[in-house]
Amino acid sequence: MIAPKLKKGDEIRIITPSRSMQILSKEGIQEAIERLEEMGLIVTFGEHVYDCDLHYSSSIQARVKDLHAAFADSNVKGILTVIGGFNVNEILPYINYELIKNNPKILCGYSDITALAWAITTKTSLVTYSGPHFSSFGMRKEQDYQTTYFKKCFMQDAAYEIEQSVVWSDDAWFRDQDNRNLIPNEGLKIYNDGLTNGTLYGGNLCTLNLLQGTEFMPDLKDIILFIEDDELTDPLTFARDFTSLLQQVKLVNLKGLVIGKFQKKSQVTDEHLHFIFDKHPILKNIPVMYNASFGHIQPMFTFPIGGIVEIDTNNKSIKIIEH
Numbered sequence: 001m002i003a004p005k006l007k008k009g010d011e012i013r014i015i016t017p018s019r020s021m022q023i024l025s026k027e028g029i030q031e032a033i034e035r036l037e038e039m040g041l042i043v044t045f046g047e048h049v050y051d052c053d054l055h056y057s058s059s060i061q062a063r064v065k066d067l068h069a070a071f072a073d074s075n076v077k078g079i080l081t082v083i084g085g086f087n088v089n090e091i092l093p094y095i096n097y098e099l100i101k102n103n104p105k106i107l108c109g110y111s112d113i114t115a116l117a118w119a120i121t122t123k124t125s126l127v128t129y130s131g132p133h134f135s136s137f138g139m140r141k142e143q144d145y146q147t148t149y150f151k152k153c154f155m156q157d158a159a160y161e162i163e164q165s166v167v168w169s170d171d172a173w174f175r176d177q178d179n180r181n182l183i184p185n186e187g188l189k190i191y192n193d194g195l196t197n198g199t200l201y202g203g204n205l206c207t208l209n210l211l212q213g214t215e216f217m218p219d220l221k222d223i224i225l226f227i228e229d230d231e232l233t234d235p236l237t238f239a240r241d242f243t244s245l246l247q248q249v250k251l252v253n254l255k256g257l258v259i260g261k262f263q264k265k266s267q268v269t270d271e272h273l274h275f276i277f278d279k280h281p282i283l284k285n286i287p288v289m290y291n292a293s294f295g296h297i298q299p300m301f302t303f304p305i306g307g308i309v310e311i312d313t314n315n316k317s318i319k320i321i322e323h
Contacts, residue, residue, distance in 0.1 A: 001126045002307075002323070003078075003104040006154045008040030010077040013070040014134045015046040017063050018085030018112045022052035028138035028174055035137040039151065041078075046070060049082060057087055064094045071103045078154065080134040084111030089210050092116070097123035106154055109133050111230065111296065114203030119216035121201075121306045127323065129153065130203045130226070130294065131302030140177050142167065142299040149301040153323050162301050162318045164188055165293045170231070170263040173298060186291060188316040189270065191277050194287030197310035197321065198255045200303060202226025204295075205241050206233065212248060220251040224309055228260030228295030235272040239279075246280060256311050257288045258318065260295030287313045 006012070014021075021029070033043050046066030051058035070079045092115065101124040107117060108129040117128035131153065132146055139146070145165045152160040167182040201223050211217040227245075229238055245251065262268040273290055277283050289311060294300045303309070308322035 001101075001104055001124065003106045003126065005157060006041065006078050006106065009042065011042040011044055011075045012036060012078040012080060013044050013046060013073070013076045014049060014080050014082055015063075015066045015070055016049045016051075016058065016082045017067055017091060017116055018081065018088045019056050019083050020052040020058055021045075021049040021082045023056055024082070024135055024138070025174065028135060031140070032134050032137035035143065035147065039147070039155070044076070055087065057085060060091050060094060063091050067091070068096055068099060071100050071105060076105065078106035078108070081109030081113045083133050083135045084109065084113055086112060088112045089115045092119045092214075092216050095119070100124050100126060108154075108302065110300070111204050112207050114207040115210055115216070117203065117305050118201070118208055118211060118218060122216055122218040125306070127304045127306040129302055129304055132300065136300075139173050139298060141173070141180050141182065142169070146299040146301075153302040153304065153320065159319060159321045162293075162320065165299050168261060168293065168297050168299070170265075170297045185293070188289050188318075189291045190313045190316070191274065191288040191290060192283060192286065193313045194256065195310075195312045195314065196224065196256045196287055197308060198222055198224045200224050200226060200307050200309040201305055202258075202303060203228070203305065205229045205238070205245065209241055209244055212244070217248070217250060220248065222253050222255055224256040224258070224311060225254065226258045226260065226292070226294065226303060229262065229266065229268075230296040231263040231265040233266050233268065235268050235276070238266070238268055239276045242276060243280075246282065254282060254286060256286050257283065258292050258311060259290035260292050261297045263296050287311055289313060289316070292318065
């Protein structure tokens, strides 16, 4: 089930199912609003976005209330999360999934939001999205790349091919917008050759693994995985978490793998990735690419969770077919 696309004049609701908007600067909030309004969207906010507790989040009840209100409001056509965090899985048992199923809408975010997106897709068959948070639109430099793929995913029905960004960064852009550390991007890299297409599931590895053993973990049969992780990982942690995902009983006949670019602090190098991949025979028989422009880096492209993707190592291409 794919929600209707956005068009100019549509309302987009900003909610905080993870961390509070209280942690954002007023300047960053205003710049994000202006960028979304430049697309012709009307920006509104959930009632509890500024609630902030000891863990820089808000109560389960407040977060669920704003999520339900966004899906129930017929004027709202899309939902963006403010930012990630650590606790979105707390709200999963309390969500009215029938309400969401009966009011399908675009939901987009990344990082901690992976657990919410996967749970909704599992429970409702609604395609959700890994892509920019609301806060991501406060970034100035390299915003055009991010905005371009946001529009391709949410404001058109046509398939689109993803070109990797020319430069990338994992700096704290929100601290100094003018002095960025932009690094030339080497583009997609290949571990194992192949061409395949199928249902895409993807997002933040350490977050999606929180769903293991719960009713919110989807059936992962005949899928293509898009995986990324943040600066809190390292080669040994990533190897362990990645192995745990590959050992899931619901992961059957994996068709392809794409790994997002790692932050420098993680120290997950090409050498480490090849060492990890070499341990898993399953990866010798499917196309595997890495260094893709998504994850905890900027800028990032948007992709559908539950949509259809084609990957081709010969052309180093990623094509989003259904979204």
